[in-house]
Amino acid sequence: MNILEAVLFITAVISVIALGIWKSRSEELKSKHAASDYFLAGRGLSWWLVGFSLIAANISTEQFVGMSGGAADRQGLAIASWEWIASITLVIVAFWFLPKFLRTGIYTIPEFLEYRFDTVARLAMSIPAVLTLVFVNTSTVIFSGAKFVSEYYADVPIINNLTAMCWAIAILAALYVFIGGLKACAWTDLIWGSALVIGGAIVMFMAFNYLGEKPAEELILTKVANSEATVQQIEQAGSLERFMLLNDGVDGEAEAVVGKNAAGGKLHMVRPSDDPDIPWTALLIGMWIPNFFYWGLNQFIVQRTLGSKSLAEGQRGIVFAAFLKLIIPFVVVIPGIMAFNLFSDDLRSTADGANTKIIASASTDALFKVDEDYVSLNPEKALEIYTTNLTASGAKLEDLDTGLDSMEMANRINNAAAEVKAANPDLVIAGTLKGYDYDAAFPVLVRNLIKPMPWISWFVLAALCGAVISSLASMLNSASTLATMDLYAKFTGEKDQAKLVAVGRTLVIVFVLLAASFAPKLDAFRSIFAYIQEFQGFISPGILAVFVFGFFSPKTPRYFGVVGIVTSVVVYGALLLFASEIAFLNRMAITVGIVLLTGLTLTILKPLDKPVEMPVNEEMDLKTSPFAKAAGVGVVILTISLYIVFW
Secondary structure, three states: OOHHHHHHHHHHHHHHHHHHHHHHHHOOOOOOOHHHHHHHHHHOEOHHHHHHHHHHHHOOHHHHHHHHHHHHOOOHHHHHHHHHHHHHHHHHHHHHHHHHHHHHOOOOHHHHHHHHOOHHHHHHHHHHHHHHHHHHHHHHHHHHHHHHHHHHOOOOOOOOOHHHHHHHHHHHHHHHHHHHHHHHHHHHHHHHHHHHHHHHHHHHHHHHHHHHHOOHHHHHHHOOOOOOOOHHHHHHOOHHHHHHHHHOOOOOOOOOOOOOOOOOOOOOOOOOOOOOOOOHHHHOOOOHHHHHHHHHHOHHHHHHHHOEOOHHHHHHHHHHHHHHHHHHHHHHHHHHHHHHHHHHHHHHHHHHHHHHHHHHOOOOOOOEEEOHHHHHHOHHHHHHHHHHHHHHOOOOHHHOOOOOOHHHHHHHHHHHHHHHHHHOOOOOOOEEEOOOOHHHHHHHHHHHHHOOOHHHHHHHHHHHHHHHHHHHHHHHHHHHHHHHHHHHHHHHOOOOHHHHHHHHHHHHHHHHHHHHHHHHHHHHOOOHHHHHHHHHHHHHHHHHHHHHHHHHOOOOOOOHHHHHHHHHHHHHHHHHHHOOOOOHHHHHHHHHHHHHHHHHHHHHHOOOOOOOOOOOOOOOOOOOOHHHHHHHHHHHHHHHHHHHHOO
């Protein structure tokens, strides 16, 4: 470790955390408004704090590791849809969702469900929300942050240990949110949000610079299969043109196709309808569901908007965040694509190391799963695994087909393993062997390009570490808010504000211990980002559908709140079990459609006698911001333009 880098890095992290704690000193945590001060920053956040806090809370190593990893793999630029569609989603949230939330004066999103539907609906959302925050969101951020640090310092004992780093990051973030609450989070987010964009831009600039210097004969090996670029063309091209030649072709001829990584062009937002990750059909409905859920109904995100000092301030902050979301793919996704062009050997080496550990710890007759990259890079070993899995499934060896392409071979191997697992539930599959560790894409970029330059590396490292701390602190604050206000206060009837804050702080400690214990186990998943989105598929369609009726249908029966959420879990689970070949975003679209149809049917057959009347927070300024409206229209136009350019 470079001493200069370490000193600057530690100083930066401590200074920003100290700033947040200092700024939160005005919180009166034993007063009659203690809970509002701790959980909602006293409802006094300005637009610039709201905007940067939304970005810093959202853009953590989950994106830098998970999203850049997806970009390095076959998805390429298409994964940026999560960011660009979010921009339009945020604009809608600012003018359709936020006014309704601030008008009621709620602490938590599930609280709105109780006012509109009933207590059971509130609990049906709160309990899964807490579990999701702790075991999905929080544990994922801890894992991805620890993965980045351990990859960056791969040659430093203890720091290169994934589990040790999971606990170190968890303890630091828990201490931070325990002391400062949401207000401390918001002020540190102001710094980390800015640093994240700047740090990502530095990495992107360095990657393009190195791309222009790397020998063309090495780069050609990472060219997508349907690009007609030649070594000579790459040799004569500048950095940006090289990037286009490798990933989009000479004249854009490299179209997106279904297949393993590098089978088709990577600079297209629209992918084939049978794409397993982001088919173009998902852009119509499926992708909007998790986006609306995440940005409009997710306590962890919405909590900072509930802390706005007025509706206008909240709207300006959300639209500002929407604009920043348009920039994120250029500093996260584009570098991820280049990571494969520049350092595919490193990604393979990292995967080989993980594969070796999995194989060494397995028995001689163990079953494995594989990805298509592993099959193409290790055909003999893949055939051996195919034979073992096929034999264990009860199939005859004459059924062994050795003339398969890598994707079909991987599917056969994994299906055989799944059949054996289904027949023997107690069987543990040894693990999934990978050809490349795509989640290491961003850490590898930083390690190779930034680490040798301590005057720059400390800033990038601090920005990424800050992203982990800010996201984790925000998640812990939100989880404790939900558990305190929706569960503890609801069941005990406790109204003492100071006691509620004490309970919230205690729950921060409990939740971080649980998340840190679970986080290292995420290393078994192929994609962090896919793990998060798949889990959300069970609950987000139903919650979104329920809120649609809660917002716009005052006569829908109160019991639809819990009916809609339960229906979502059942329908999505059935689709996952019996129609797993359907892309998960399309499964979400089908689920939300069925829940909406259920709500419409109940509203027609059993409407309420009189519309539900919602409470009104008379202290909140609910005037809409004209400037935010105009800026929101501009963001929508820019988003559509980006899709046209990268169609």
